[in-house]
């Protein structure tokens with residue numbers, strides 16, 4: 001390991017689980033290469049420093065507690081975070097630069113989430129180098145960059161019945177995959193994505209949590225649209241040497257001993273990330289679909305992801321019996337460990353970018369059910385381009401669910417998908433090994449950071 005402990009990196013994640021995880025993984029990757037790491041975190045979704053004892057933590061006084069910010073309006077929350085965090089971030093950075101105190105290691109670079117629009121300006125004023133982390137994929141970023149064109153072509157006013165129509169400017173996307181297309185007021189979403197594109201365009205450089213072999217065409221296009229230095233050093237889950245958890249919710253580890261008792265590659269793992277919300281009617285269909293699939297299932301149901309706290313008791317006996325015989329429900333799982341478990345045969349996911357990459361990193365076939373934002377694009381690539389999963393076609397109905405699970409876990413088609421997933425897993429691993437594309441890009445990133453001196 002190269003010793004760079006005299007260089008500090010300040011990392012500032014957006015305080016949402018799907019953004020915190022990759023930023024802290026990046027911290028682990030760079031710490032393993034000898035950097036000292038300081039994590040800045042907000043009052044909202046504040047982090048537990050004891051989970052990463054090798055990092056220093058500083059909380060910024062944004063005055064935003066859990067009650068003032070809501071997860072039900074993400075663009076609103078991000079705008080609030082940008083308003084409330086700008087001054088405290090600058091103050092905190094100023095303090096660290098002028099009087100580093102106990103951690104007297106000079107700051108080599110500040111790395112912030114691409115959803116923060118003020119961080120690079122602050123860094124420039126303080127003469128501190130800056131980079132940004134894109135926590136989503138390159139393909140979805142490319143799609144964000146062409147949304148104004150897609151709007152002009154009329155895709156945002158196509159009625160729902162034509163949602164499976166092809167987007168001929170961007171095969172193999174379908175209309176329903178376009179970010180924001182299903183919203184009643186897509187203008188806000190378009191503005192939101194456009195802001196991010198502008199932030200990246202004017203940034204000093206961006207780090208991607210993906211790998212060249214997975215998204216090379218999109219990366220090539222993104223480099224044309226956003227000509228800033230880039231470092232493609234993922235997938236982070238494969239590149240981290242340690243696996244400290246950055247979960248905001250307590251992980252229920254009892255699911256690992258439950259998995260230990262299940263047959264090899266038999267379990268369908270069901271989780272829709274940290275934000276998606278399901279209605280009571282959807283919960284019922286999911287439950288009955290799992291029961292009818294006749295396969296063992298591990299299902300994550302986050303507190304508050306279902307409105308009715310009594311939801312479980314209201315499910316029919318048919319499901320409750322299946323749950324007792326071959327199912328397990330937890331509020332939050334150690335997901336990466338679950339996906340690496342030999343009993344897990346498939347992952348029913350909303351295709352958040354982290355879940356998608358974690359599944360690819362472990363070679364687990366996916367059942368795709370995208371909910372919003374980049375997830376439609378990610379899911380389309382999983383099923384139609386990388387061909388390591390299938391879409392839940394025909395809607396969220398018990399028969400479709402049971403059929404899709406059997407396709408992946410029982411039928412020959414599932415075996416073929418698994419074979420492709422294992423090939424992709426190997427490519428993901430190889431990219432992070434010495435000589436691999438991500439390994440080389442990480443070396444380039446480190447030289448880039450050190451060349452700032």
Ligand SMILES: O=c1ccn([C@@H]2O[C@H](COP(=O)(O)OP(=O)(O)O[C@H]3O[C@H](CO)[C@@H](O)[C@H](O)[C@H]3O)[C@@H](O)[C@H]2O)c(=O)[nH]1
Pocket residue numbers: 017018019021135136247271272273274275276300331332333334335336351352353354355356358372373374375
């Ligand atoms: O029981 C669980 C469920 C999830 N996770 C972790 O939580 C993260 C969830 O991230 P992701 O799969 O990306 O989903 P979201 O939380 O929905 O992520 C948001 O952020 C992503 C990255 O920017 C976007 O791709 C998504 O669309 C957006 O919803 C992953 O690392 C999972 O391993 C757990 O550890 N345990």
